[in-house]
Amino acid sequence: MNGAKNRDPQAREIIAGDRQHVWHPFTQHGTEGEPTVIVRAKGASLFDAGGKEILDLVSSWWTCTHGHAHPRLNEALAKQAGEFEHVMFAGFTHAPAVTLAESLARLLPGDLSRVFFSDDGSTSVEVALKIAYQYWINRGEPQRTMLLAFDGGYHGDTLGAMSVGRGSQMFSPFRDLMCKVCVLPYPSTFEGDEAVEEREAGALSAFEALLADRGQTIAALIIEPLLQGAGGMRVCRPHFLKRLVETAQAAGVIVIFDEVLTGFGRTGTLFALEQAGVVPDLICLSKGLTSGYMPLAVTVAREAIFEAFLGDSFDRALPHGHSFTANPLACAVALRSLDLFEEEQTLERIAAINARHRAMLVELQTRPDVTRPRVLGSILAFDVKGLGAYQSEESRALKAWFLAQGLNIRPLGSTLYLMPPYCVTGDELSGAYAGLIAGLDTLTG
Numbered sequence: 001m002n003g004a005k006n007r008d009p010q011a012r013e014i015i016a017g018d019r020q021h022v023w024h025p026f027t028q029h030g031t032e033g034e035p036t037v038i039v040r041a042k043g044a045s046l047f048d049a050g051g052k053e054i055l056d057l058v059s060s061w062w063t064c065t066h067g068h069a070h071p072r073l074n075e076a077l078a079k080q081a082g083e084f085e086h087v088m089f090a091g092f093t094h095a096p097a098v099t100l101a102e103s104l105a106r107l108l109p110g111d112l113s114r115v116f117f118s119d120d121g122s123t124s125v126e127v128a129l130k131i132a133y134q135y136w137i138n139r140g141e142p143q144r145t146m147l148l149a150f151d152g153g154y155h156g157d158t159l160g161a162m163s164v165g166r167g168s169q170m171f172s173p174f175r176d177l178m179c180k181v182c183v184l185p186y187p188s189t190f191e192g193d194e195a196v197e198e199r200e201a202g203a204l205s206a207f208e209a210l211l212a213d214r215g216q217t218i219a220a221l222i223i224e225p226l227l228q229g230a231g232g233m234r235v236c237r238p239h240f241l242k243r244l245v246e247t248a249q250a251a252g253v254i255v256i257f258d259e260v261l262t263g264f265g266r267t268g269t270l271f272a273l274e275q276a277g278v279v280p281d282l283i284c285l286s287k288g289l290t291s292g293y294m295p296l297a298v299t300v301a302r303e304a305i306f307e308a309f310l311g312d313s314f315d316r317a318l319p320h321g322h323s324f325t326a327n328p329l330a331c332a333v334a335l336r337s338l339d340l341f342e343e344e345q346t347l348e349r350i351a352a353i354n355a356r357h358r359a360m361l362v363e364l365q366t367r368p369d370v371t372r373p374r375v376l377g378s379i380l381a382f383d384v385k386g387l388g389a390y391q392s393e394e395s396r397a398l399k400a401w402f403l404a405q406g407l408n409i410r411p412l413g414s415t416l417y418l419m420p421p422y423c424v425t426g427d428e429l430s431g432a433y434a435g436l437i438a439g440l441d442t443l444t445g
């Protein structure tokens with residue numbers, strides 16, 4: 001299917017080297033076809049070695065916000081590279097990190113103002129879990145060790161992150177390595193859902209029952225606010241989130257918002273938390289933080305959490321850090337990316353994408369093979385009758401079909417979704433919708 005592009009001699013050489021030496025993530029090399037060699041990217045598109053344009057409708061694993069190879073971000077990166085590229089972050093500091101921390105503290109609500117830097121979504125979650133766990137030790141309540149998470153949640157692939165993502169059913173080989181986590185039901189909803197209130201009440205009462213039974217042993221609760229990404233673009237209502245957070249915080253449970261995916265405009269507001277009007281105790285951000293340019297993440301804590309780590313001995317300090325913590329190149333790009341939200345009126349762009357998605361939803365709802373349609377911010381998602389589980393043969397064939405049409409659309413189990421970079425044009429979106437419908441038609445034959 002990808003034969004045309006892969007006849008390019010340079011691409012063949014890259015593929016041969018890839019085959020021999022590279023181990024790709026989330027890939028069964030025994031069955032996976034040839035990877036696509038990308039040589040260039042611009043705006044919402046990637047270009048392969050044969051010059052073919054591929055519209056990036058998954059925003060490069062949900063990272064790319066403003067668009068690929070953005071001139072302003074390129075400039076910021078080059079400028080910082082000309083000054084200094086790396087500084088160890090214990091005992092040293094630098095302006096890109098401090099200015100970024102100040103900017104994030106200004107943008108986040110309440111006293112979410114203490115920024116711990118790390119490298120990717122998983123590590124930002126790992127840091128949040130470790131902060132929550134040690135917080136209770138430092139506070140003299142070491143019996144609070146249990147973590148709560150949600151059915152279908154995904155928080156990354158390191159051990160702690162996998163443990164709280166156990167409800168995603170992705171990590172069966174590692175079950176025995178995981179830490180103690182209790183999984184709560186997630187009241188996912190969709191357009192026209194009539195049972196949502198009942199589902200929300202069920203989830204909240206399961207949580208309340210757990211609090212009544214074992215409240216004093218619970219350290220923290222983690223949730224992807226408004227949208228479970230890898231679990232299948234499953235949406236919950238702000239109203240549920242608000243009640244959940246209020247109940248947890250009233251019981252003294254630390255609330256962690258994993259906004260690794262939802263942060264930086266994905267759900268229509270800069271952060272998903274704005275729609276629920278709540279302030280979590282810890283928030284994890286990555287992916288869109290650098291518009292997908294550089295691996296960078298932050299875990300931002302409320303000041304009271306940070307204060308529990310102060311003292312006159314190292315025992316109370318957080319013993320955690322990474323070689324690339326607060327990498328100056330990444331911080332410089334992140335800062336420039338934040339400016340772009342105002343310069344390019346990015347939230348208005350997202351609102352325009354949302355309006356187009358909503359219009360498309362009406363068409364999708366007329367199809368008998370489409371179920372549970374949903375739109376949130378820049379994301380359109382729905383389930384497809386007959387499309388199998390994650391990495392099933394049909395879903396891999398459909399992914400390859402989309403790619404052959406120049407569309408990077410990747411089914412998540414039986415879910416299809418579009419999550420374009422915010423620079424996507426109306427014409428590009430129209431092409432994506434037409435491709436989506438044609439792809440559905442291939443399934444129904």
Ligand SMILES: Cc1ncc(COP(=O)(O)O)c(C=O)c1O
Nearest residue numbers: 120121122154155156229260261
């Ligand atoms: C909500 C959420 N949290 C954490 C992660 C892990 O991020 P990373 O892949 O950068 O480690 C992801 C990745 O998709 C995610 O969607």
